[in-house]
Amino acid sequence: xxxxxxxxxxxxxxxxxxxxxxxxxxxxxxxxxxxxxxxxxxxxxxxxxxxxxxxxxxxxxxxxxxxxxxxxxxxxxxxxxxxxxxxxxxxxxxxxxxxxxxxxxxxxxxxxxxxxxxxxxxxxxxxxxxxxxxxxxxxxxxxxxxxxxxxxxxxxxxxxxxxxxxxxxxxxxxxxxxxxxxxxxxxxxxxxxxxxxxxxxxxxxxxxxxxxxxxxxxxxxxxxxxxxxxxxxxxxxxxxxxxxxxxxxxxxxxxxxxxxxxxxxxxxxxxxxxxxxxxxxxxxxxxxxxxxxx
Amino acid sequence: xxxxxxxxxxxxxxxxxxxxxxxxxxxxxxxxxxxxxxxxxxxxxxxxxxxxxxxxxxxxxxxxxxxxxxxxxxxxxxxxxxxxxxxxxxxxxxxxxxxxxxxxxxxxxxxxxxxxxxxxxxxxxxxxxxxxxxxxxxxxxxxxxxxxxxxxxxxxxxxxxxxxxxxxxxxxxxxxxxxxxxxxxxxxxxxxxxxxxxxxxxxxxx
Numbered sequence: 001x002x003x004x005x006x007x008x009x010x011x012x013x014x015x016x017x018x019x020x021x022x023x024x025x026x027x028x029x030x031x032x033x034x035x036x037x038x039x040x041x042x043x044x045x046x047x048x049x050x051x052x053x054x055x056x057x058x059x060x061x062x063x064x065x066x067x068x069x070x071x072x073x074x075x076x077x078x079x080x081x082x083x084x085x086x087x088x089x090x091x092x093x094x095x096x097x098x099x100x101x102x103x104x105x106x107x108x109x110x111x112x113x114x115x116x117x118x119x120x121x122x123x124x125x126x127x128x129x130x131x132x133x134x135x136x137x138x139x140x141x142x143x144x145x146x147x148x149x150x151x152x153x154x155x156x157x158x159x160x161x162x163x164x165x166x167x168x169x170x171x172x173x174x175x176x177x178x179x180x181x182x183x184x185x186x187x188x189x190x191x192x193x194x195x196x197x198x199x200x201x202x203x204x205x206x207x208x209x210x211x212x213x214x215x216x217x218x219x220x221x222x223x224x225x226x227x228x229x230x231x232x233x234x235x236x237x238x239x240x241x242x243x244x245x246x247x248x249x250x251x252x253x254x255x256x257x258x259x260x261x262x263x264x265x266x267x268x269x270x271x272x273x274x275x276x277x278x279x280x281x282x283x284x285x286x287x288x289x290x291x292x293x294x
Numbered sequence: 295x296x297x298x299x300x301x302x303x304x305x306x307x308x309x310x311x312x313x314x315x316x317x318x319x320x321x322x323x324x325x326x327x328x329x330x331x332x333x334x335x336x337x338x339x340x341x342x343x344x345x346x347x348x349x350x351x352x353x354x355x356x357x358x359x360x361x362x363x364x365x366x367x368x369x370x371x372x373x374x375x376x377x378x379x380x381x382x383x384x385x386x387x388x389x390x391x392x393x394x395x396x397x398x399x400x401x402x403x404x405x406x407x408x409x410x411x412x413x414x415x416x417x418x419x420x421x422x423x424x425x426x427x428x429x430x431x432x433x434x435x436x437x438x439x440x441x442x443x444x445x446x447x448x449x450x451x452x453x454x455x456x457x458x459x460x461x462x463x464x465x466x467x468x469x470x471x472x473x474x475x476x477x478x479x480x481x482x483x484x485x486x487x488x489x490x491x492x493x494x495x496x497x498x499x500x
Contacts (some may be wrong), residue, residue, distance in 0.1 A: 040318075040462075044422055047460065051425035055372075064360050064372035064426040101371065103360045104446045114445030147377045147400070147423065163495040171488060178472070180377050180401025182423035189479045218497060225494060229487035233480050238400060238423050240462065241476055271424040 002091040003084040005283045010092035013287060017141055017275035018061040022289040024210045027273050028247045030062030033186055041242030044132035048270060063271045066102040067143035069093050069124040072207060075135030077088050081283055086126060090231040093124045135281040140207050143273040151177035154199040154264030166263045172267050174230060179239035184247050191253040205250035206266045219251045237292060302457060305395035309415045315463050317472040322459035323353055330354040331376055333448040334441060335384040340389055345440035345450045349392035356381060356399030358447025368436040374426030375400040402464055406486035412469030419461035421459040432458045450494020
């Protein structure tokens with residue numbers, strides 16, 4: 001059943017995520033603005049911050065594409081309201097569509113009719129993770145916009161194509177498709193066995209905060225090399241050239257089958273909207289993503 | 295930017311207003327602007343069905359807005375541009391059938407659109423992607439709604455706008471294409487970057 005207290009928490013994180021950027025993304029854009037040397041690119045950063053100010057002042061979604069809502073739920077086995085979570089998430093999405101308001105972004109397959117309330121078959125999308133022995137709940141929300149979902153892809157390489165193949169796949173995707181997806185992008189790269197696991201890991205990489213690195217030293221080294229390499233291309237804000245290209249490159253991986261090397265890429269636009277909330281068993285909560293949540 | 299220094303284009307647009315514009319120029323739009331994206335393009339091009347709004351000399355915006363219904367009418371809440379490239383396969387025919395003069399979106403478009411812009415003297419411009427509240431505050435009023443059956447994002451919203459921009463010319467009336475030019479530079483730099491990185495990622499169990 002729908003838990004009204006839990007629903008109000010979810011609704012708050014939905015509104016917060018639609019209207020304001022998470023703190024790490026906001027600060028990363030500030031740094032990029034400061035380091036930008038080209039005049040048109042600097043002007044575009046001013047447009048970006050002007051828009052963010054207006055969104056906060058008017059309490060409106062900072063981008064009209066509030067995306068398909070995707071929840072990444074990590075629930076303790078002893079969390080007392082486990083049975084309520086799914087219905088509550090769906091109710092919160094439906095009601096927030098009116099109250100925030102959110103754009104109607106759920107289109108039924110085959111009939112191609114918009115449902116009008118952002119719910120539908122497996123919509124909102126929910127990914128579950130179990131935390132053994134814990135009594136709390138952690139939810140990451142990602143608003144998957146159309147423009148920044150378009151470049152996403154995964155591919156299974158022959159192992160002898162090696163990590164060189166992974167790097168080429170990332171660069172080709174960003175230059176061919178990423179330039180239209182509202183750069184500077186947040187880039188998530190996943191490495192695994194098949195198309196599905198590589199894609200899922202690339203989404204998890206995207207959810208990781210900007211400025212953090214993979215703990216594996218080789219993955220961390222590759223994150224830095226990919227970021228520096230992409231920056232040297234000078235894609236700039238909105239793909240109109242500049243002295244930098246991306247906000248970060250995050251890599252997540254799983255051990256892979258000896259006969260395959262799967263690689264996935266998921267990108268977030270400059271306005272990467274993700275929210276993160278920690279909820280205790282007594283339904284007290286802390287919003288982790290937005291330092292000054294509205 | 296100071297309003298007196300802005301280059302403002304007013305609808306209905308005649309060729310003389312846009313013939314001198316070059317890729318990279320920045321302009322603003324005042325007058326009528328209608329949203330039209332995937333479904334609207336398909337309806338015009340495949341079914342030859344037109345909205346009840348004459349697009350000759352007008353401007354379209356690739357966008358799917360958030361609109362609020364109030365007792366006083368529709369209120370524009372948030373309206374940034376959407377990815378123009380999705381409309382690439384249809385845009386040439388759309389320009390030919392409607393005589394629209396300015397297409398606004400985000401990201402680049404391809405040769406089909408560039409050729410139509412050259413032949414029919416039209417422009418593709420980009421509005422900074424994601425800056426949707428700024429854009430909404432430049433909409434004076436929603437004056438019409440067509441094709442509501444498509445749902446809120448895909449419907450054909452007709453608006454009056456004032457100093458709508460900045461709009462950066464990405465395809466001009468000579469068919470020059472800013473994004474294609476940029477992309478060729480990016481590809482050259484990409485090859486240089488790969489040459490630098492690849493020797494460092496040759497991980498193997500030798």
